[in-house]
Amino acid sequence: MSGHPVLTMKDVGVCYFRKRGFLKRQKIWAVRNVSLDVRHGETLGVIGRNGVGKSTMLKVMAGIMNPDAGVITNYGGYSVSLLALQVGFLPYLTGRENVFLSGMLLGMTRTQIAEKMSEIISFSELDDAIDYPVATYSLGLKARLGFSISFHADPDVLLIDEVLGVGDAQFRVKSAAAMRSKIRSNKTVVLVSHNLETIEEMCERVVWIENGTTRAIGTTADVLRAYMSQVKGRAVPDPAD
Incomplete structure (x- = not known):
């Protein structure tokens, strides 16, 4: 059962500038006026079309990017x-x-990393390759190691951006099962996914991001119904109305 807010975003915006001619620059908002709250112990789903600002929003939540407008608490x-x-x-x-x-970039100490090293290696299935230069790794091996490191960082709030299917087929099954187990363990999770069945299965509430802003936030059933109606070309009122 979800509880008190652990993280809130109020009218958050992120912009960049695009050159228009020799001297002119045009301001482009990747995210604008995004407002939401993340509650303790819940899995909050994030949906929306490609390029609407979902990944940018997660980077702001994680502190990787600073907002150009609004407040994150x-x-x-x-x-x-x-x-x-x-x-x-x-x-x-x-x-x-x-x-x-x-x-360490994910906030772990050297001691914590050393204690989890054997688990990280075992989960990634790299075995002796763990002591080879990463330049020799295939994309699949890099994906395995990256997933394993992030998975074992174990933060208070975990942000997941479309990574439930990394690596080869066998590892995809393993990584997806691991993530489902973590999500069901009362971990606070924000999950971005285009797989609406996954969102429906795992999330209590959903945020719908459209054109860089919050279109709707509410129960999973209500938001998915509104989103699917738009996808199918039927205009319906927002769930909040």
């Missing part, structure tokens, strides 16, 4: 990490050395 100093692949990997370092580097 972390109640109680909760640790927040984005489950990402190849976080900070340097190709000339070994897999083991990159575990330390990436783990």
Whole structure:
């Protein structure tokens, strides 16, 4: 059962500038006027078409990007990490050395990383390859290691951006099962996915992001119904109306 807010965003915006001619620059808002709250122990789903600002929003939540407008509030100093692949990997370092580097970027101490090293290696199934330079890894091996590091960081709030299907077929099954187990363990999770069946199965509430702003936030059933109606070309009132 979800509880008190651990993280809120109020009218958050992120912009960048695009050159228009020799001297002119045009301001483009990747995210604008996004407002939402993340509650303790819940899995909050985030849906929307490609390129509407979902990934940018997660980066702001994780502290990777600073907002250009609005306020983001972390109640109680909760640790927040984005489950990402190849976080900070340097190709000339070994897999083991990159575990330390990436783990620290995700907020872990060297002691915590050392304690979890065997679990990270075992889950990634790299075995002896953990001591080879990452430059020798295939994309699949990099994805396995990146997922394993992020998965074992174990923050208070876990942000997941479309990574429930990384690596080869066998590892995809393994990683998806691991994430489902973590989500069901009362972990606070924000999950971005285009798989609406996954959102329906795992999430208590859903945020619908459209054109960089919050279109709707509410129960999973209500928001998915409104979203699917738009996708099918039937205009319906927003769930909040």
